[in-house]
Amino acid sequence: MATAITATTRMATGRPNSFRAGPDEDGHFGIYGGRFVAETLMPNILALEEAWLAAKQDPSFQAELDSWFKDYVGRPSPLYLAQRLTDHLGGAKVYFKRDELNHTGAHKINNCVGQILLATRMGKKRIIAETGAGQHGVATATVAARFGLECIIYMGERDIERQAPNVFRMRLLGAKVVPVTSGSKTLKDAMNEALRDWVTNVDDTFYIIGSVAGPHPYPALVRDFQSIIGTEARAQIQEKEGRLPDLLVAAVGGGSNAMGLFHPFLDDPEVRIVAVEAAGDGIETGRHAAAMTAGEPGVLHGMRSYLMQDDDGQIVEPHSISAGLDYPGIGPEHSWLKDMGRIEIATATDQDALDAFALCAKLEGILPALEPSHALAEVTRQAPQLAKDQIIIMNLCGRGDKDIGTVAQHMGVTL
Amino acid sequence: MTASRLDRRFAELRDEGRAGLVTFVCGGDPDADTFQAILDGLPEAGADVIEVGMPFSDPMADGPSIQAGNLRALAAGMTLKRLLGHIARFREMNSETPLVLMGYFNPIHKFGPERFLEAAIAAGVDGLIVVDLPPEEDAELCLPAMARGLNFIRLATPTTDDKRLPKVLGNTSGFIYYVSITGITGAAAPVADMVGAAVARLRRHTDLPVAVGFGIREPAQAAGIARLADAAVVGSALVDEVARHVAEGDTSGLPEALHAKVRSLAQAVRGARAA
Numbered sequence: 094m095a096t097a098i099t100a101t102t103r104m105a106t107g108r109p110n111s112f113r114a115g116p117d118e119d120g121h122f123g124i125y126g127g128r129f130v131a132e133t134l135m136p137n138i139l140a141l142e143e144a145w146l147a148a149k150q151d152p153s154f155q156a157e158l159d160s161w162f163k164d165y166v167g168r169p170s171p172l173y174l175a176q177r178l179t180d181h182l183g184g185a186k187v188y189f190k191r192d193e194l195n196h197t198g199a200h201k202i203n204n205c206v207g208q209i210l211l212a213t214r215m216g217k218k219r220i221i222a223e224t225g226a227g228q229h230g231v232a233t234a235t236v237a238a239r240f241g242l243e244c245i246i247y248m249g250e251r252d253i254e255r256q257a258p259n260v261f262r263m264r265l266l267g268a269k270v271v272p273v274t275s276g277s278k279t280l281k282d283a284m285n286e287a288l289r290d291w292v293t294n295v296d297d298t299f300y301i302i303g304s305v306a307g308p309h310p311y312p313a314l315v316r317d318f319q320s321i322i323g324t325e326a327r328a329q330i331q332e333k334e335g336r337l338p339d340l341l342v343a344a345v346g347g348g349s350n351a352m353g354l355f356h357p358f359l360d361d362p363e364v365r366i367v368a369v370e371a372a373g374d375g376i377e378t379g380r381h382a383a384a385m386t387a388g389e390p391g392v393l394h395g396m397r398s399y400l401m402q403d404d405d406g407q408i409v410e411p412h413s414i415s416a417g418l419d420y421p422g423i424g425p426e427h428s429w430l431k432d433m434g435r436i437e438i439a440t441a442t443d444q445d446a447l448d449a450f451a452l453c454a455k456l457e458g459i460l461p462a463l464e465p466s467h468a469l470a471e472v473t474r475q476a477p478q479l480a481k482d483q484i485i486i487m488n489l490c491g492r493g494d495k496d497i498g499t500v501a502q503h504m505g506v507t508l
Numbered sequence: 509m510t511a512s513r514l515d516r517r518f519a520e521l522r523d524e525g526r527a528g529l530v531t532f533v534c535g536g537d538p539d540a541d542t543f544q545a546i547l548d549g550l551p552e553a554g555a556d557v558i559e560v561g562m563p564f565s566d567p568m569a570d571g572p573s574i575q576a577g578n579l580r581a582l583a584a585g586m587t588l589k590r591l592l593g594h595i596a597r598f599r600e601m602n603s604e605t606p607l608v609l610m611g612y613f614n615p616i617h618k619f620g621p622e623r624f625l626e627a628a629i630a631a632g633v634d635g636l637i638v639v640d641l642p643p644e645e646d647a648e649l650c651l652p653a654m655a656r657g658l659n660f661i662r663l664a665t666p667t668t669d670d671k672r673l674p675k676v677l678g679n680t681s682g683f684i685y686y687v688s689i690t691g692i693t694g695a696a697a698p699v700a701d702m703v704g705a706a707v708a709r710l711r712r713h714t715d716l717p718v719a720v721g722f723g724i725r726e727p728a729q730a731a732g733i734a735r736l737a738d739a740a741v742v743g744s745a746l747v748d749e750v751a752r753h754v755a756e757g758d759t760s761g762l763p764e765a766l767h768a769k770v771r772s773l774a775q776a777v778r779g780a781r782a783a
Contacts, residue, residue, distance in 0.1 A: 119644060127644070127645055128642060128644050128645065129613060129640040129641065129642075129645060130640055130642065131568070131569040131639050131640060131642075131663070131665075132642055132662065132663045132664065132665050132667075132668060132676060132687070133569075133663075133665040133666075133667050133687065133690055133691075134667075135642050135644070135667075135668075135672070136667045136668065136669065136672060137667070275572075275575055276565065276566065276579075281566065282566075285566055285567075285568045288568045288569075289568065289569070289571070289692045292569060292690065292691060292692055293690060293691040293692060293695065294690075295667055295690050296690075390617075391614045391617055391618060392612075392613045392614045392617050392640065393566060393614060394566075394568070395640070397617075400614070402614065402618060404587075404618070405587040405588060405589075405615055405618065406564075406588070406614045406615035406616070406617060406618030406619065407563075407564065407565040407582060407614075407615070408565045408566050408614070
């Protein structure tokens with residue numbers, strides 16, 4: 094108890110001894126995070142936290158998780174030197190952490206495997222989830238199928254149109270995909286609707302949140318499951334280069350792939366860290382999804398964090414070409430790390446992402462998802478400014494197959 | 509400290525030996541003028557306590573009716589600041605009927621909690637229900653509100669067990685709002701037996717008046733609740749009345765129609781224990 098109180102005090106008063114100690118016992122990262130939910134959900138959230146803390150202490154849970162990571166997800170994912178891209182950019186060595194090679198094609202499965210193991214430990218029979226691009230929905234439907242649990246996915250009507258292949262995938266996996274027609278009909282509304290379902294079906298239902306967002310303990314729990322990305326990358330770069338990288342780059346929507354890569358490096362001051370937000374049509378147009386760049390702290394979806402909002406505190410509808418980044422908030426730990434100066438925030442527009450997508454396809458023979466294409470756009474700006482013996486690791490967190498329709502549309506091509 | 513308007517109203521109800529009717533409408537729905545007319549006529553129509561929703565773009569605990577009401581109000585230009593102006597106007601004519609604001613934290617967070625509390629008290633607001641502020645987050649709004657004499661009303665739900673209930677009741681004042689179903693507003697109707705047991709359980713833990721809501725639509729249901737609890741809350745059914753007039757493209761008769769609905773609910777609630 095004494096140590097927990099000390100950690101809290103440090104988080105409230107300034108630079109902490111460790112950037113990896115959060116959240117405090119009430120789920121706060123500095124002023125961010127917390128549990129801003131309706132009373133109906135509080136007992137469930139407390140039960141989830143209890144189950145999570147117990148699982149973390151249980152070596153058999155970790156062993157089971159490791160086994161699923163290895164044999165079902167296909168971990169560890171490779172750390173790949175993108176040599177032609179490196180040569181093209183003429184600066185730092187660019188490594189891709191290839192989480193797009195995971196089962197289901199993105200990092201989302203790491204968290205879903207972890208949460209479904211928790212759900213079965215808690216005896217829940219029914220799984221719900223929200224999804225934007227559909228990657229988290231597919232990953233959830235996948236693990237629900239494998240564990241034989243009923244699965245309902247909430248997805249904005251607009252995203253259903255943009256991501257038809259993923260919708261079909263989820264249905265093939267036996268999930269029920271429920272179109273959400275409220276609000277902007279995208280990810281935030283899908284999350285509202287999933288929360289409404291959970292409020293209604295609290296007893297038998299487990300809500301698999303897909304990002305490091307939502308009420309405590311989700312931001313910490315999802316981070317812990319996704320940290321396998323950074324833990325592996327750290328060992329892999331040590332093995333290949335004998336040292337830590339100079340720079341980490343990842344795209345942030347809710348922020349789970351980024352937190353997964355960043356977290357194991359947070360206490361290495363020599364490693365610079367850049368999170369890339371979606372600038373949509375450009376920050377100046379207001380049509381973007383860059384909560385940390387252009388938003389301010391607020392409360393939504395159970396957490397306090399940077400939010401896109403108007404002068405009356407109404408949530409502004411975000412815009413990004415990438416459905417996975419099209420979210421008006423950001424995980425609370427990112428907000429805290431930004432305020433502490435531990436991570437830097439960059440942005441990439443829709444067009445920047447499309448250009449990076451094309452470059453990666455041409456030089457590396459990899460179609461990245463549009464989400465990591467935003468990160469790659471930042472890599473193309475950073476690498477030339479660094480020396481050739483410096484090292485960048487970028488999280489290539491998803492593959493681009495799901496996005497070819499969107500890309501074709503922007504190129505004026507009819508498939 | 510003198511008793512709040514809510515304390516006085518529930519004391520009157522106890523003296524009259526009847527339950528109260530709590531009516532919920534979305535602030536600014538469907539437009540500013542029509543809303544003012546609706547609000548001003550509620551006490552005369554029989555509302556014992558008035559709840560006004562603070563419009564929010566993402567009302568996560570509300571069903572389709574109240575979501576739509578929130579969006580209509582926002583589309584018509586309602587803001588938290590303007591809403592307080594409407595309440596101040598209501599208070600020029602009515603100094604007796606307690607008025608409670610209900611909504612979500614972000615608009616208040618943006619307004620600034622301290623500034624908001626001052627403005628709300630100046631406008632004549634008596635209490636706050638902030639759906640997404642559980643006792644775990646009391647420091648920010650609940651405690652300052654209490655310090656200024658504003659009631660902070662909490663929701664208790666079927667999932668709030670005996671272990672948690674004292675925490676929920678701890679800083680609650682005015683009344684406790686029992687959510688009769690696990691679900692969103694306007695969903696399934698509550699079951700009388702379960703509500704009776706729940707109210708009895710709450711009364712073992714608190715002397716606060718118990719209002720029961722979520723899913724009460726018809727006078728007969730309201731009467732059923734009035735036999736068990738200190739007040740029945742009706743919301744979605746009233747907001748649906750607004751939606752119906754908006755859909756028909758003519759809101760000129762809306763305030764009268766809504767007040768007629770409140771009148772029939774009030775009659776049922778007032779007569780419930782005599783019947």
